[in-house]
Amino acid sequence: MAVPGRKPKPYIAAVREGTFRPDRNKEGVRFPPVDPVEPRWADILPGPDPEVLRARKTAAELWGRLVPVLTYSAGLVDTQRETVTDYCVTWAWITMGNRALAREGVVIDGDRGKVRNPWCTVLSQQRQHFRSLTGELGLTPASAQRIAAPQPDDDDDDIFD
Template sequence: MGGIKAVAGVGRKPRVKPDPSNDFENVYDIDVPLHLQQMDQAVVMWRSIVPELLKRKILKLTDMHNVEMFCMAYHNLREAQHEVVLYGVTIQTESGRIKNPALTVVNESSKQIASFGAMLGLDPASRTRLMAGGGKPKNNAFAGVLNM
């Protein structure tokens, strides 16, 4: 029976652990992803918050899906609220007046904005919780996650 021979260059490569602490070091803006570019309000929000999050040095690569979801929810909220303004809180259907379905979108989008915004420190309470004075993360277990 033959044994297993070690061959140079064959086998698993050692994992190189990236240093996520500098994901966006010296990055001051990030282009709006292509899939958001047709969503006008999402673009406006992206261009408003991404430079600010980068400036605060709290945005990491692992946060980008939260930024996308926040911007999409903002777009959906604005579009749905526009529908409510145009057609009212109730609409006429063949079976009578019903609640405007856009109100459901307003409600769901508002919750998403609150949730994803809190994850990103975009409201005063979560910003205070996530950050200490001087814009530096607090020295607690969660702060370590923020500074990955």
């Protein structure tokens, strides 16, 4: 169940920004600083269909552009890779749907005459999901303002060193 009010700021973001307060922020979970490993796209998008092969390529290209940037700018670690994987797959679905709509049209012939192409519904849902993931990853100008870059620390008592 959703909790009303503002989303709590992640602990590390509050520390980086100097706004940490013990009464408002909790440390939460600390993940080991391991770079994300690219998933096997054939496992996530299986099948020999040319559209699926193209979707795998689209997802892999987006991963290659996005993960190095997020690792550097937002401190993305391997434990959090599923969110980025979902982002890449969602984008692959959107591009696949856009191509299908360009080929077939928004209105197609159905059993009872002209109907709306099912890809319209799929694209609407995928775009909504894409927007939520974009905000979660800090990839819009507004959400990027909320993310502070990780600062290298010289803390020798870190458990992940």
